[in-house]
Amino acid sequence: MSQRFRLQPTALAGVVVVERQPIADERGWFERLFCARELESVTHGQPIVQINRSLTHRRGTVRGLHYQHPPHAETKIVTCLRGEIFDVAVDLRAGSPTFLHWHGERLSAADGRMLVIPEGCAHGFQTLSDDAELFYLNTAEYVPASESGLHPEDPRLDVRWPGPITQLSSRDRGHPPLDPQFEGLSL
Numbered sequence: 001m002s003q004r005f006r007l008q009p010t011a012l013a014g015v016v017v018v019e020r021q022p023i024a025d026e027r028g029w030f031e032r033l034f035c036a037r038e039l040e041s042v043t044h045g046q047p048i049v050q051i052n053r054s055l056t057h058r059r060g061t062v063r064g065l066h067y068q069h070p071p072h073a074e075t076k077i078v079t080c081l082r083g084e085i086f087d088v089a090v091d092l093r094a095g096s097p098t099f100l101h102w103h104g105e106r107l108s109a110a111d112g113r114m115l116v117i118p119e120g121c122a123h124g125f126q127t128l129s130d131d132a133e134l135f136y137l138n139t140a141e142y143v144p145a146s147e148s149g150l151h152p153e154d155p156r157l158d159v160r161w162p163g164p165i166t167q168l169s170s171r172d173r174g175h176p177p178l179d180p181q182f183e184g185l186s187l
């Protein structure tokens with residue numbers, strides 16, 4: 001059976017761009033958003049246990065950078081269903097050769113691309129349009145007590161957001177700078 005997805009690796013291990021391969025006909029098109037068998041290499045057989053959707057009204061808003069500590073670390077597969085975002089993964093894995101490095105990808109409703117955020121990476125995004133809608137699959141449930149966050153403008157990360165941050169939740173604004181002693185997450 002032909003693959004319905006094309007996977008592009010990035011400089012961060014496990015952070016993968018997934019291009020959906022829609023099937024078009026005279027009525028329009030059909031595409032898969034997920035297939036456990038075809039995307040086993042990014043989920044490593046972990047089941048999808050939670051699917052989230054968010055709508056962000058204002059262009060320039062940043063949500064994140066968030067992650068969950070083991071044993072609740074999750075892999076996310078992020079899809080933009082409306083508008084456009086700049087999606088960012090930050091490598092927090094202890095011992096990783098790209099520890100504290102980040103990777104960003106533009107995702108839009110039109111481009112059919114998704115970004116995989118593997119376990120041990122923080123996730124955040126900036127909206128590049130008003131009314132940006134996200135749909136993302138998670139391999140772990142939300143466990144508030146296990147969640148942490150990094151300030152999106154943490155100087156040690158130096159994430160190059162495409163534009164000025166126009167909106168940030170009070171929680172995200174309140175994340176302290178990364179502890180210099182932080183050696184990463186042991187998964």
Ligand SMILES: Cc1cn([C@H]2C[C@H](O)[C@@H](COP(=O)(O)OP(=O)(O)O[C@H]3O[C@H](C)C(=O)[C@H](O)[C@H]3O)O2)c(=O)[nH]c1=O
Nearest residue numbers: 050052054063064065066067076123124125141142169
């Ligand atoms: C993530 C999550 C949140 N919530 C509740 C907690 C709050 O009462 C409300 C909004 O949560 P939060 O402000 O954390 O939402 P975002 O700022 O969009 O955070 C999310 O966006 C960043 C980019 C992510 O990668 C995570 O999925 C998630 O942290 O929904 C739930 O009930 N279930 C959930 O799975």
